[in-house]
Amino acid sequence: MKWIPLFLVSVTLLAACNSSQNQDETEAADIPMEQVGKQPVGQTIIPGADSSGAVLEVTDDAYDFGIVKEGEKVEHEFRFTNTGSSPLIVSNVQASCGCTTPEYSKNPIAPGEEGLVKVVFNSTGQLGKQHKVITVTSNAATTHTSLHLRGEVEK
Structure with missing residues (x-):
C-alpha cells in the first residue's frame, strides 16, 4: 500500500515534465526559420533592426610563431x-589556456x-604542437571572434 502514493507522485511529475516540454516545443515552433539560431527564445526580435552597427574586422586572425625552445615567451599583436x-566596445578577451595572457583595447x-589584442604565450611546460x-x-x-596562436615548443 505504501507504493500507491509514490506511484501517484511519479505520475504527476511525469505529466508536469511532458507538459512543459510540449510548451517549449510549441514556443520554438512559433519562431520563423530565418531567425532560428540567431536569437534566444523569448527575446524580442524586431525585423530589419541590427543589434549593433559595430563590425570587428581582423586583419589576420591566425599567427604561427614557428618553433621555440621551452621557456621562451612569444608575443604577438x-x-x-x-x-x-x-563605436566598437570590446568587453572581454579570454585565452583557452592560462599560459596565454591577453591585453586589449578597453576604450x-x-x-x-x-584596436588591438596583444597576447603573450609562455611556453614553459607546453611541449609539442600548440x-x-x-x-x-x-x-x-x-559578438564572438576567435583568434588563433599556433606553433611548436621543443626542449
Missing part, C-alpha cells in the same frame, strides 16, 4: 578595425579606427 557605423573604437584560441567578446554584429 592581433590588429582589427571597426568597419561598422557605431570604445570609433568607426574606421583600429594551438591556443583567444576569444574576443564585443558589441559587434558577430
Whole structure:
C-alpha cells in the first residue's frame, strides 16, 4: 500500500515534465526559420533592426610563431578595425589556456579606427604542437571572434 502514493507522485511529475516540454516545443515552433539560431527564445526580435552597427574586422586572425625552445615567451599583436557605423566596445578577451595572457583595447573604437589584442604565450611546460584560441567578446554584429596562436615548443 505504501507504493500507491509514490506511484501517484511519479505520475504527476511525469505529466508536469511532458507538459512543459510540449510548451517549449510549441514556443520554438512559433519562431520563423530565418531567425532560428540567431536569437534566444523569448527575446524580442524586431525585423530589419541590427543589434549593433559595430563590425570587428581582423586583419589576420591566425599567427604561427614557428618553433621555440621551452621557456621562451612569444608575443604577438592581433590588429582589427571597426568597419561598422557605431563605436566598437570590446568587453572581454579570454585565452583557452592560462599560459596565454591577453591585453586589449578597453576604450570604445570609433568607426574606421583600429584596436588591438596583444597576447603573450609562455611556453614553459607546453611541449609539442600548440594551438591556443583567444576569444574576443564585443558589441559587434558577430559578438564572438576567435583568434588563433599556433606553433611548436621543443626542449
